[in-house]
Amino acid sequence: MICDNLSVKNGHLFFAGRDTAELAGQYGTPLYLMDEDRLRHNCRVYREAMGGAFAAALPLYASKALACRRVYEILAEEGLGADVVSAGELYLARSAAFPMDKVFFHGNSKTDEEIAFAMDCGVGYFIIDNLDELAAVEQLAARKGIVQKALLRLTPGIDPHTFDAVSTGQVDSKFGVPIETGQALDFVRRCLEMPHIRLRGIHAHVGSQVFTSQVFYDTADIMLSFMAQLRGKLGYTAEILNLGGGYGVRYTEDDPVVDIGGEIGRVAAHIKDGCSRLGLPEPMVLMEPGRSIVADAGLTLYTVQSTKTIPGYKNYVSVDGGMTDNPRYALYQAAYTIEPAGRMDEARDFVCTVGGRCCESGDMIQENVALPRLRRGDLLAVLTTGAYNYSMASNYNTVGRPPIVMLSGGRDYVAVRRETFADLAARDLP
Ligand SMILES: *Cc1c(COP(=O)(O)O)cnc(C)c1O
Numbered sequence: 389m390i391c392d393n394l395s396v397k398n399g400h401l402f403f404a405g406r407d408t409a410e411l412a413g414q415y416g417t418p419l420y421l422m423d424e425d426r427l428r429h430n431c432r433v434y435r436e437a438m439g440g441a442f443a444a445a446l447p448l449y450a451s452k453a454l455a456c457r458r459v460y461e462i463l464a465e466e467g468l469g470a471d472v473v474s475a476g477e478l479y480l481a482r483s484a485a486f487p488m489d490k491v492f493f494h495g496n497s498k499t500d501e502e503i504a505f506a507m508d509c510g511v512g513y514f515i516i517d518n519l520d521e522l523a524a525v526e527q528l529a530a531r532k533g534i535v536q537k538a539l540l541r542l543t544p545g546i547d548p549h550t551f552d553a554v555s556t557g558q559v560d561s562k563f564g565v566p567i568e569t570g571q572a573l574d575f576v577r578r579c580l581e582m583p584h585i586r587l588r589g590i591h592a593h594v595g596s597q598v599f600t601s602q603v604f605y606d607t608a609d610i611m612l613s614f615m616a617q618l619r620g621k622l623g624y625t626a627e628i629l630n631l632g633g634g635y636g637v638r639y640t641e642d643d644p645v646v647d648i649g650g651e652i653g654r655v656a657a658h659i660k661d662g663c664s665r666l667g668l669p670e671p672m673v674l675m676e677p678g679r680s681i682v683a684d685a686g687l688t689l690y691t692v693q694s695t696k697t698i699p700g701y702k703n704y705v706s707v708d709g710g711m712t713d714n715p716r717y718a719l720y721q722a723a724y725t726i727e728p729a730g731r732m733d734e735a736r737d738f739v740c741t742v743g744g745r746c747c748e749s750g751d752m753i754q755e756n757v758a759l760p761r762l763r764r765g766d767l768l769a770v771l772t773t774g775a776y777n778y779s780m781a782s783n784y785n786t787v788g789r790p791p792i793v794m795l796s797g798g799r800d801y802v803a804v805r806r807e808t809f810a811d812l813a814a815r816d817l818p
Contacts, residue, residue: 390638390725390771391684393426401729401769403687404795408729411800412689412767415793418709419689420778422803424462424796426685427774431466434677437649441656443670448492450633450678451477453775456792458803459682460484469512471676475502482509492539492630492674496563503528507536514538515591515630517564522579529584539591539630540579541565542572544610546594546603564592567614576618587624589671590615593632596679599644601651604631605658612659616666626671631655633676637683639723639772648680679775686774688714688790689729690753692766693745695738703740705762710744711751712787714770714777718750726757729767734760742768746785778804786812 389395395402400409404423412419431447438445448469451460455472460481463470469490472478481491489512495502496517503524506514516522516538529536541564559566565575579587594607611629618624635646656673663670690707697703716722726742728734736758744751753770762768781789788807793800 390641390643391426393423393684394687394771396732399731399733401727401732403769405798406795406800408687408689408769409767411793411795412691412729414800415791415802416806417689417691417767418707418713418790420713420773420790420792420804421687421689422459422682422774422792422794423685423687424794427459427462427682428466430677430681430685431463431468433648434652434675434681435467437652438656438673438675441653442659442673444672446490446672446674448490448630448674448676449681450676451481452779453678454682454686454777454779455480456778456804457484458792458794460486463681468681469674471515471678472511475505478506478509478511488512492676494541496541498524500524500528504532507532507534512537513588515541516579516585517541519565519575519578522575522582522585526582526584535584535586537586537588538579539589539628540572540575540587541591541593542567542575542611542614544592544594544607544614546606546610567610572614573617573621576624577622580622580624587626589626589628589630591630591632591674593676594634596634597636598634599636599646601655601658603634604651604655607631608655608659608662612662612666612668615668615671619668625669628674629659629671630674630676633678635677635680637680637772637775639683640725642723646680682774683772683776684774686772686777688770688773688777690768690770692762692764692768694764695740695762703738704743705740705757705759705768706743706745707753707768708745709787709790710746710753711748711782712744712746712784713781713790714744714753714773715780715782716776717752717754718748719780724754724773725771726754726759727769727771728759728762729769731760731762731766736760738762745787748784783807783812788812 434447488510543564711718741755742753791806792804
């Protein structure tokens with residue numbers, strides 16, 4: 389099994405020590421399950437590794453991976469900070485009493501309304517993406533009579549060799565200001581002139597699903613030498629270095645296991661070396677894991693509705709969910725592992741495409757999956773769905789979104805309830 393919170397007993401798939409077939413019976417399908425204990429474990433791996441390795445550090449959870457009140461409460465209890473990318477995420481975090489001083493507000497297209505709302509919430513830091521936003525933050529901070537703490541988002545000019553759809557660190561990106569072109573230096577200079585902004589440091593996020601720390605070494609090298617340049621040219625010392633997100637998770641057996649604690653130790657040693665070589669004081673280091681906090685804490689259960697064989701072509705299995713609860717295959721052919729949750733001991737000689745219920749040919753969960761010969765009513769489990777599933781879910785075809793049921797120490801509880809017909813009609817004219 390790809391994660392140690394999965395096991396098999398009496399032909400059934402167990403997740404977080406619980407029989408998935410029993411949970412499907414209790415809550416219905418489609419169903420998102422979240423292993424709270426695994427989520428907390430993932431938080432602690434980052435907090436302990438970063439706390440032990442860096443002079444000062446804080447892991448920030450990238451909310452976009454999965455935002456709901458209960459997750460914010462758990463993160464707050466585990467001592468993490470959070471990234472938000474919209475006023476909506478910020479609102480949700482605040483409504484869960486998440487400490488606002490540990491919230492970092494990201495995004496390449498923040499509106500004046502969002503900027504003002506974030507300031508009214510007392511958000512800790514803005515991660516300012518571009519010159520237009522810099523001017524807007526200054527103006528609104530001045531109007532409110534506050535001094536807003538900020539980091540600046542820079543692009544170090546690195547291609548992380550992952551999917552194009554999830555890489556953001558190259559010079560040609562809609563995010564941030566490039567170092568290579570000289571624009572980043574000007575960005576910092578302009579920010580330092582703003583009386584209502586207190587610049588605390590710099591940020592870069594190179595990409596997601598990163599399996600080797602080489603990407604972080606390269607990012608750190610470029611950012612540290614830029615910090616040295618800031619000292620030399622502007623007499624400014626950045627106190628915070630934010631390295632962005634991205635350690636990878638195992639969607640399939642082909643994905644490597646990342647020893648996140650060990651990797652963070654090596655990144656810290658690399659940064660320490662770089663600082664002493666450049667004569668820089670060691671900055672406080674931030675990282676922004678999203679996927680690697682929640683992905684393997686999640687699993688989705690579906691019920692098979694039909695199977696068919698097209699002779700000479702292929703086999704199809706259709707389930708009661710799809711791109712509405714997991715659009716990642718439709719978006720970029722993301723790989724997933726699928727298990728026949730109630731028939732784990734049977735031979736898997738039926739190679740099929742697992743399709744969703746939506747009226748869209750691209751609505752697939754996965755292709756070329758080996759499963760037993762399934763029947764209507766059988767259960768399927770899609771593994772590692774804790775990240776970018778619920779948060780990317782939609783109501784396409786006017787399908788309600790599944791609930792999130794949390795599992796912890798043998799207990800189960802609803803963190804987000806299933807969407808009802810009334811929810812689906814709630815915003816329409818009466
Ligand atoms: C998406 C994103 C992250 C999180 O990436 P993961 O792959 O989920 O760890 C962190 N920082 C920024 C700026 C992002 O855009």
